[in-house]
Amino acid sequence: MPGLAGVMSTARGRGDLKEVAGSMGRAMVRSAWHKSGQESFDDSGVAVAWVHSIADGLGAVPLYDSKREVALILVGELASEVDSSLLNDYAEQGHRILKRLNGRFGGVLVDFRRQSASVFTDRYGLGRIYVHEKGDCLLFASEAKSILRQVPETREFDEQGLAEWLGCGCPLQGRTLFRGIRLLPPGAVWTMRDGEIDKDRYFDSDEWESLPRLSPEDYFGESKRIFAEVAPRYFQGKGKIGLSLTGGLDSRMVAASIGGGAENVTSYCFSGPYKECEDVKVARKVAAVCGFPFQTIDIEPNFFEQFPDLAARSVFVSDGCMDVSGSVEIYANRKARSLSPVRVTGNYGSEILRCHRAFRPGLFRHPILTSKVAKQVADSQQTYENECVGRMLSFIAFKQVPWFHCARLSLENSELSVRSPFLDNDLVRLTYQAPVDFETSPESAWRVIRAGNAALAEIPNDRGVADGGSALFRRLRQEKMEFLAKVEYAYDYGMPDWLARLDRLASPLHLERLILGQQKFCHFRVWYRDQLGGFVRETLLEEDSLPWDIFDRKAVKAAVEGHLSGRCNATLEIHCLLSVALIKRKLLVAST
Numbered sequence: 001m002p003g004l005a006g007v008m009s010t011a012r013g014r015g016d017l018k019e020v021a022g023s024m025g026r027a028m029v030r031s032a033w034h035k036s037g038q039e040s041f042d043d044s045g046v047a048v049a050w051v052h053s054i055a056d057g058l059g060a061v062p063l064y065d066s067k068r069e070v071a072l073i074l075v076g077e078l079a080s081e082v083d084s085s086l087l088n089d090y091a092e093q094g095h096r097i098l099k100r101l102n103g104r105f106g107g108v109l110v111d112f113r114r115q116s117a118s119v120f121t122d123r124y125g126l127g128r129i130y131v132h133e134k135g136d137c138l139l140f141a142s143e144a145k146s147i148l149r150q151v152p153e154t155r156e157f158d159e160q161g162l163a164e165w166l167g168c169g170c171p172l173q174g175r176t177l178f179r180g181i182r183l184l185p186p187g188a189v190w191t192m193r194d195g196e197i198d199k200d201r202y203f204d205s206d207e208w209e210s211l212p213r214l215s216p217e218d219y220f221g222e223s224k225r226i227f228a229e230v231a232p233r234y235f236q237g238k239g240k241i242g243l244s245l246t247g248g249l250d251s252r253m254v255a256a257s258i259g260g261g262a263e264n265v266t267s268y269c270f271s272g273p274y275k276e277c278e279d280v281k282v283a284r285k286v287a288a289v290c291g292f293p294f295q296t297i298d299i300e301p302n303f304f305e306q307f308p309d310l311a312a313r314s315v316f317v318s319d320g321c322m323d324v325s326g327s328v329e330i331y332a333n334r335k336a337r338s339l340s341p342v343r344v345t346g347n348y349g350s351e352i353l354r355c356h357r358a359f360r361p362g363l364f365r366h367p368i369l370t371s372k373v374a375k376q377v378a379d380s381q382q383t384y385e386n387e388c389v390g391r392m393l394s395f396i397a398f399k400q401v402p403w404f405h406c407a408r409l410s411l412e413n414s415e416l417s418v419r420s421p422f423l424d425n426d427l428v429r430l431t432y433q434a435p436v437d438f439e440t441s442p443e444s445a446w447r448v449i450r451a452g453n454a455a456l457a458e459i460p461n462d463r464g465v466a467d468g469g470s471a472l473f474r475r476l477r478q479e480k481m482e483f484l485a486k487v488e489y490a491y492d493y494g495m496p497d498w499l500a501r502l503d504r505l506a507s508p509l510h511l512e513r514l515i516l517g518q519q520k521f522c523h524f525r526v527w528y529r530d531q532l533g534g535f536v537r538e539t540l541l542e543e544d545s546l547p548w549d550i551f552d553r554k555a556v557k558a559a560v561e562g563h564l565s566g567r568c569n570a571t572l573e574i575h576c577l578l579s580v581a582l583i584k585r586k587l588l589v590a591s592t
Helices: 017-026 084-088 090-100 144-148 159-168 216-235 250-258 278-290 302-317 324-337 349-354 371-387 392-415 425-431 443-452 454-458 471-491 497-505 524-529 533-540 553-565 571-589
Strands: 003-009 034-041 046-053 070-078 103-111 116-121 130-134 137-141 188-193 196-201 241-244 265-271 294-298 342-344 417-419
Touching: 003 017, 003 070, 003 103, 003 116, 017 034, 017 046, 017 137, 017 144, 034 070, 046 070, 046 103, 070 084, 070 417, 084 090, 090 103, 090 116, 090 188, 130 144, 137 144, 137 188, 144 571, 159 371, 216 250, 216 425, 216 443, 241 250, 250 278, 250 349, 250 443, 250 454, 265 278, 278 294, 278 454, 294 324, 302 324, 302 392, 302 571, 324 392, 324 571, 349 392, 349 425, 349 443, 392 417, 443 454, 497 553, 524 533, 524 553, 524 571, 533 553, 533 571, 553 571
Parallel strands: 241 265, 241 342, 265 294, 342 417
Antiparallel strands: 003 046, 003 137, 034 046, 070 103, 103 116, 116 188, 130 137, 188 196
């Protein structure tokens, strides 16, 4: 996965900066398809190391302006090429030139005239940059583990960040799981000059929030035009491009907009071990209409054998942001890489186009936390609600994306290069101009699909919704699919404890084969109880496996033993417990 790491210091000419940056950079190299580099600019007091995917085509050497007065090191996934003309405008425009970058990235800009250095991230913060201020130094890295290995005092949990992760699914307000380490805000550019750090932004959401709303017809017209321009940008490059299809509308919008039978496109869909899910059934039809080769990537029995290593990698790669359920993402994307090193997805489509909130506060069913931490977790829910005040699209694009979505993206990017047109600057800017009544409506998505390929609009999505046909038939089909989805949830994550006990008694019937797999391809309630039970018990019931100032020992044992015996459903608690145990082992202790 692409990334950079480095250190800025007010004490220019420090010979150890290059050594520190090199050590931080080496912490991010994990694959044969990663390339790395390193550079120091002593007069500006900065040293940088970088890692990038061979498929990215970024970050091989610093880019200079024509006068060699400005240097740029950039890693990530951009929608267009970057050359020296960008830096030639720096003298007049300063950091405003960064607004012209479109994509997911992090970078360092060195101004030799002012003897200053700046670190920045993209306007959504998706090119995540962790920062730590220590004395006269600012350490920065795309992965927290680079800082953990360098600064011993950060190898402890940040109490508030952990409470928010436990209660909301991710730390909020730029916090992380680690003491003294924070995230660079979206659109931020931090500059060290004259012994001080100037914490500025080159982009703020106010710039888009002030745009005028369009009429419905103007908005629909612009949606079709913009998406037809945007989608092809993400299929550039040599070799095959993998299009990850699902049963939803977003990947179908992409398929409709790039034209049928594109020679460099292969398509696929993920599926589980029990049956062919609706995603696969719909995706296969979409691929057939477009003329794309299509394959199903299955979660096979060897996943369970690999789970201990995959779970540890999920926690390690994501710096603890993704829990162990991310093991499925690593497994599936690793198999997808054999088809193409680039994966184009519909990720963030429903979030940006229909203001879908992907994470919300929740409570554990079983009281596994100490009373102090339980209070902090409860308080985190109010913090979440406070952050949701204002324009929901801004919450999603500039808070949900960098705080929550980065976790899963980090896992995907560890196996291949992921691209999505739904965070393209042109498209997100247009979405801010949507009529109020259409901010949560799927109508613009259907119109884009119809404009690109009308036949695709006739295929029902995974919830049975299609464009056209008998109203009664559509309603019955939707009711059926919604019912099956609810049944699957109730049998999986949502199963109450009393029903879990009955299900255990009926285990010889293997009801999971009948009920599970309709909508989802991973089912950890059953897996923890059966195939993964030994690993769960071995990992969580060891004497020093967990930090017992956070968890109640007796309650943990009761929840774990209860789930493994089938007396209760503690799936979410086990997700959390396994993840914290592995964070402690792989990130805190291993970094010493």
